[in-house]
Amino acid sequence: MTSTIRPGSVEWMGERLARKEDLRLVTGKGKYLADIIIPGALHAVFVRSEYAHAKILGIDLAEAESLPGVIAIYTGESIKDLINPMPQAIVKPNLSAKYPTFWPLAVGKVTFHGEPVALVIARDKYVAEDASELVLVDYEELPVVLDPEKALSPDSLVVHEKDGTNEIFSMTFTGGETEEEQKLNEKEVNSIFDTAPVVVKERFRTHRTGLTPMEPRGVLCDWNESDGLTAYITTQRPHIDRLALSDILEISAERVRVIAPRDQGGGFGVKAPFYRENIIIAYAAKALSKPVRWIESRYESLMNVGQERDQINELQIAADREGNLLGLRNRGIADNGVGTTGVYWGFVMPFLGAIELPNAYKWPKADISLKVATTNKACLTPSRAFGHFPTRFAVERCIDMVAHKIGIEPSDLRRKNLVDTLPYTSVTNEYYDSGDFLKVWDTLTAKADLANFRKTQSEALKENRYIGIGFGCGVELSGVASELLVPMENQPGYGAATVRLDPRGKVQVFGGDAPGGQGHETTTAQVVASEFGIDPADVVVTTGDTGTTPFGSGSIGARAGSYFVSAVADACRELKEKITRILAYDLEIEARNEHFEFIDGEVIYIGDRSKKSSFLSIVERIIMFPINLPKGEVGGLDATAFFEAPKPMICFNADCCIVEVNIETGDFEILKWITTEDVGNVINPLVVDGQMHGAIVQGISNTVFEEFVYDDQGQQLSADFENYKLATAADVPNIDIHYATTPCPHTPLGTRGIGEGRPSSIPGTLTNAVCDALAPFQIEINELPLRPNSIWEKIQQAKQA
Amino acid sequence: MYPAEIKEYHRPDSINQVFEIMAHHDEGESLLLAGGQSSMQAIKSRMLRPQCIIDLQNLQELKTVKVESGTLKIGAMVRYCELAKNSALDKNFTGLKDAATHVGDRQVRNRGTIGGSVCWNYAAACTPTAVLALDGRMHLVSSKGDSRVVKADDFFLGPLDTAKSESDILICVSFEQPETKAGSAYKKWGLVKDALPVVGICAFIKLDTSGLCCEARIAVTGMGLGAQRATAGEAALLSSDGDPKSIEAAIDGICATIDAPTDLSATSDYRYQLIRNLGFEVIQIAFKRASI
Amino acid sequence: MQIKDSIGIEMPREIVFSALTDVEILEKCIPGCESLEALDEMKYSATILSKIGPLKLRFKGQAQLSDVTEPESYTIEGQGSGGPAGRAKVTARVTLEDVNNSTILTYDVNAEVGGKLAQLGGSLIKNTALKLATQFFEALNESLVNSNRKPPPLAVPDPSPTLSASRKILIAGTLIAGAIALIAAI
């Protein structure tokens, strides 16, 4: 087999190395959740609610239970006294909100179309589905509430009666901690708006869409009295799932092991929550002491997870005639659905979305508040661009509207107000640790060549062709610091990695977070290879198994490039210190770590390059022959390091796209997409570019094609890929990526975590381009999805006006 | 997700064998399976629970494309990918080729058949629309052995509803080679490329010796009613040379008689705009192709 | 989903209304009706097998009557379950207008669909419901014209034990709407 890894290459950081993972994935040898075989595993199929809101009067299981091959059927009533209900502290944010009580299966009533009502367990998955059809649920339909604004009105029906209200979370993010400070701030902002020469006020609506990975969810649990529970789960945070299963099922934690399969078909946040299905499958495996497997169907998946965005933002911007931004005001409303999902409960996304609303601009003053409403829809689940896809759409659109009102180029207005000195703390107290926003912006505008475009645009208009250019940008979280993650998700933010050398000089790295295809095995190997001067082929990375990896709160918020590889580098450096201490002793020279170089499989004393050792032999010496060591030293080369940056970290990117709009049909084609990225020191450009392409196309697909639709009865009408349309390869453009990097001063390698928030600047950029193309019609589009039908209608209205 | 129980699966080698198998089952219990690209969706969602499946893959005589004394005969089991490549369609029937080239995706086109598509007559489908515009004829054989030919105008009755009874088999779809010059074209609009047609429109134009239109057939789909003729639009094209004014008149005729609904995919007004936009292009291309 | 339509029946309103009460006529006219049963004065149950092309769905449903003005108009609401395929609910306002000795029957039907039926073919259902509703009333019209019924002796107490004439009318109306609803549910 030809190895694509060049032996002995010197500098692995920044190398476009072909990924190690690919060799198994392109030959069909990957092992995803559904591929993991445990002999005798039973199959589970959920019976799900067909009503958006209905009492459960009774469930008749007789016929289903009599079907040969059916082993057990659970219902809410049969388990509610046997399993602790949610909420549970381990998967509950430290934020004051109303947390609904719920069990893995609906108890008393169902609150959204698709909610799990019963669980059928059978020997064969076809039989399990047959049996699920024979479970007869007697529903009494109840009225539904589907509009978040109606849900917040005092006379609305309340979905979770015990809460007494549908307003499960509300917060003001500006002015200070106390209500008085916030009120004072509000008054000051009011006066700014009263006197500002330019004020734009608009209602921005983002529809319900999100990120469905190609691999749906799955849980495979095994139980035996000696080892306890082994749970394979499609999850981004196995260590949190383990503690949650331990608390809820009351199995002491050392007898609970959660394994995220090495190969996962995408996560994008959808596999970050702790789901109720995990609980009941684990419970069933224990109760039956037989392995139980649940593979989610796409139908179930689209009705339960991957639904996010769905916000109304009443946004106002005040500015002066020269385009200096004076003030920002926003009243946000989010449609939370029923909020029955562990860790996030739905509202944590709009919470962070409000914090990130200000984006990369200097706002002297801001007044930002948010209300989150429960409705009879599926609970919001995290989706890449966590919570701030809608708020960034609102800000990036409103900034263009201000520029149009003043009569200056939107890109000039942005540049004038971009944060230009870092570190910087935003009006919502978000800390921007480092970066050069202007460098990124100027690189973009140079590539975009606006002046030339305006010429082309006017010539095209003469031929009745409407082309337009749109700009947008985004500050994104680069890992989530404990100071934000503890309150937001009740979890630590530090990265943890164990690096273990073996006597053959090979390296094993263990990480607790569970990736879903981001290439960690290769990028981590490049970091270790660069530290020890060896070949990435000699580095093996294991992730996501709570039995073998150090604690990590999960693959979330672009943690790998920021926190995980930093912990890996720290662990490597700790081992290098030990290696050089012992080598200097062996070579009988007075030298410290910085006097040695790890390169091409050797450890060389810089003072006299003839004094050196092969990496292999010094490692073998320390592990296998730990005698004649410096005082206090002991053998072994294994280190675990924990990394927490002093302050939260960010990355910054900017987008420009050019579109042509067909005014006959409202169809538009993206002719060009240019992006400039401050991604810090890059480990592998192939991987970074892949993340950017994926995020931008996800942003385009969310903005134009995908929409979760509920009818007026709360029936979810987009439960398959024919109705919930993903962008195909033929619907999206190529993407030109240009780096405009500044090393991150707060990580050992100068790397930045990138790609999590990346889709957030896409809806604004794309809609700005369409509006720019339609400038002759004075059209401003502030509602998503951005589709030809609505664009054409706006053109008709403009023609009539 | 998984089909309901299927008691019997048969793969007959002749049409008579098909009828023998069907005789053992009540009407509607057995399902004729061609490419399976539509019926398998219904079987897997369990909206269709056939007790007996009769797989037609061995019926070689249904797989041929031939021209017999001025009639193009396309076997019911001819696949989209074959239609998209078959030169026999090049002269007058490119509308069917346009449709077949953009049905679903490559994998669907490698399996799906013209017979399966016209018999399923999904509410929004390309192939039935092209067959209707091109005045195709469905050659049916019934279990009692008699065969009949049903013109497309009488074959497509409504969504999922055609003149084929449960005990009939479709042998082929035939098209009369026009004596005069003729041309056709099909276009559709969907949110994502090659999606099911929110609006699909096919035009078939015949020219007399002096290059003026002597016959015009137009069919639309995407209105929730399967393939529909738009006769009102056709008259305006007669004896024209495809000039914009008469095409506009034809489009006005179509929009006046076709009921374009509002649904999740498009508003009624937008459907009419698409009919105008695609309709104009399609008729123009049909005229151009006819005049070559 | 809304359907509004009307049909002219060359029979006096009373005859049309009473025809709507005749179980045999209804069983014949409702496309795919397999069983009809009166639960009580205001409630009725039916099993209907409806077909669209190859799709066949059996619905067990009930219909409930409300705000009746005899023999002019009434409202009915039918609920039907098609098992795993889903369900349908229909409310219909039926009005009969006397126009020089014949009747204009107008029906204004709103169909709501749930479960897979809504997800797989919402618009397909509406078009089918309209077609079947029209078929029902055409069948009713035909059966009336053929049998050339004379108006029933309304004054004479109905021999059947429980159901008063007006109640039978109402139930029949319910049936029609229920039928439409259920059929709509395919």
Added chain:
Amino acid sequence: MTSIKLTVNGEKFEEQIDNRLLLVDFLRDNLSLTGTHVGCTYEGVCGACTIHLDGDAVKSCMLLAVQADGHNITTVEGLSADGGLSDLQQAFNDEHGLQCGYCTPGILMNMADFLRENPNPNDEQIRHGLIGNLCRCTGYVHIVRAVKKAAKMLRDNEPEVRV
């Protein structure tokens, strides 16, 4: 139960199966060829289950296993004969044409068939050919590059030996 005889990746099989067993489940569960993946339910849109049936790229979730009796099937496990990488697989590795890899087997099978019919495709043709394969991670950019590179490799080397 019905007995079927077929060839999968060059190996002959005879199996007793249910009439209703989907071909994708037969390959994954009966033959443990788990390289073919399932990404959607009844709609058959995502393409992750694409295999070759007598050389044609088809969706194995839209076929009953009994329909494959007597036919020759190739799955992603059969794309490279000697456990190495075919030109197409190598190109995807070189150009980072995959991330999570869940859609990749379906894309490789579709594109292997596509490249036989289109030896020198441009971007637009490749993107139209990919409509039947949904990918969520890559945004398709590297996939298109990988297919283009594979086309060049295939044109330069002697044609890949069909298994």
